[in-house]
Amino acid sequence: MFKLKRASSVAVAALATFTTLSFTSSALAAETYVGAALSAYTSSSLPCPVNASCERSGATSGKIYTGYMFDALPYNGFNITHGIEAMGYQIGTTKTAYGYKNGHIPGYAETAGVGLLYKLEVSFNNDFSVISRLGTSYAHSSIQYSDGDVNANTSWFGPVVGLGAKYALTKNLSLVADWDRLPVKYNGGPKAANNMFSIGVSYQF
Numbered sequence: 001m002f003k004l005k006r007a008s009s010v011a012v013a014a015l016a017t018f019t020t021l022s023f024t025s026s027a028l029a030a031e032t033y034v035g036a037a038l039s040a041y042t043s044s045s046l047p048c049p050v051n052a053s054c055e056r057s058g059a060t061s062g063k064i065y066t067g068y069m070f071d072a073l074p075y076n077g078f079n080i081t082h083g084i085e086a087m088g089y090q091i092g093t094t095k096t097a098y099g100y101k102n103g104h105i106p107g108y109a110e111t112a113g114v115g116l117l118y119k120l121e122v123s124f125n126n127d128f129s130v131i132s133r134l135g136t137s138y139a140h141s142s143i144q145y146s147d148g149d150v151n152a153n154t155s156w157f158g159p160v161v162g163l164g165a166k167y168a169l170t171k172n173l174s175l176v177a178d179w180d181r182l183p184v185k186y187n188g189g190p191k192a193a194n195n196m197f198s199i200g201v202s203y204q205f
Contacts, residue, residue: 031069031083037178037200038062044094044184046192061196063089063180067119079123085133088114089182091194106146111184111194113139115160126168131178133162141184158183158191166202174202 039061067085091111117135124130140155164178178198185191 031071031081031204032067033069033202033204034064034066035176035200035202036062036064037176037198039092039196039198042091042194042196044096044192044194046094046096046184060092061090061194062198062200063087063196065202069119069121072123078125081121081123083119083121085117085119085135086115087117087137088112089137089180089196091182091184091196094194107143108146109141109143109184111139111141111182113137113182115182117160117162121166128168129166131162131164131166131176133160133164133180135160137183139183139185154185156183156185158185169201172204174204176200176202 042061065085065087067083069081069083072079072081089112093108093110095106095108115135115137117133120132121129122131136157137160138155138157140153142153160180160182162178162180164176166177167175169175176199178196178200180196180198182194182196183191184194
């Protein structure tokens, strides 16, 4: 399969920068964190034309992220915190029939991107929290048509939303389960979204 070298390079460079800043600021702020997650299931909302063969579950998807949370606000027995989070993500191969030459032809697509999000976290006790995210991402999508004729590329900004849950394993290490709705658009096709359900860990400094 083809690789999204340019988008992946951008994602790695951006996340490396944010991670470096996180380590630099960790001595001053315990709210800085980094994390990584692999997708347990990913699906695309792209339509599947009649009689087309579609496999819209992206293989080998995942994300890395870093962020900073501001001071917690106690309220009725639980804590509310908010902050900012940067992430890089890769959506594995999806298969469907894409618009091409006034018709449809089977193709394989991948998406990679970087995002910046506002994060809200509600902690019900010292161990369990629920998370919501809202922001934007810059995504790069690419299609390799099955006949090898065209490699179509599209880059664009789009909205990102997410929900999650976090369980503290230790004072610094947490298990995190997330759902992220990530934008995607392919040349010759409609705007859509990838829904990624992932499981990973985060480390708070």
